[in-house]
Amino acid sequence: MCTGVIMISDLTEKVLRSNIIYRGRILNLRVDTVELPDGRTAKREIVEHTGAVIIVPVKQDGQLLLVRQYRSATGRTALELPAGNIEPGEELESAALRELQEETGYKAKELVRLCSFFSTPGFSDEELHLFFASGLTLLNQNLDDDEFVEVLTVPWENAIQMIWSGEICDAASVAGILAVDSYMKNRL
Structure with a gap:
């Protein structure tokens, strides 16, 4: 095991806020503010697509x-x-x-x-x-x-x-x- 590596069993990010900044014909763009597994927050830019x-x-x-x-x-x-x-x-x-x-x-x-x-x-x-x-x-x-x-x-x-x-x-x-x-x- 490498020293200094923190093992986190739950890697889930909790979405605190979500903001659609663009709605298009084939996709949307949203920015999420998420809570990281260690409690800090971060931004995630997400392209939404129907598949x-x-x-x-x-x-x-x-x-x-x-x-x-x-x-x-x-x-x-x-x-x-x-x-x-x-x-x-x-x-x-x-x-x-x-x-x-x-x-x-x-x-x-x-x-x-x-x-x-x-x-x-x-x-x-x-x-x-x-x-x-x-x-x-x-x-x-x-x-x-x-x-x-x-x-x-x-x-x-x-x-x-x-x-x-x-x-x-x-x-x-x-x-x-x-x-x-x-x-x-x-x-x-």
């Missing part, structure tokens, strides 16, 4: 569908899995099927929920729900008015290599592709 679904759509021939779009936050065009926000009251599976068709134009015959995880728990409550989609049928792409998305088909092994080369670099897509890679290997 999102991420879909890993794999065609019958093993090709992965990806979307390419410009991301203002990074100032770059990104190669990502189809994903999107969950509407208030919407079931997760319905959100996943809706986002898959909106962004790629495909409908899934089979949808498997694999896991859920927090995107960045240090400052956001956004929870992401990961789905594996197969049995794909092409219908019509139905993008939002402010969305410009290009759909790409990539061989599965190329997608894995694109993670390691940095071509696919958003956390949700990396986690999703690697999770489905493990899921598919364990199914065989």
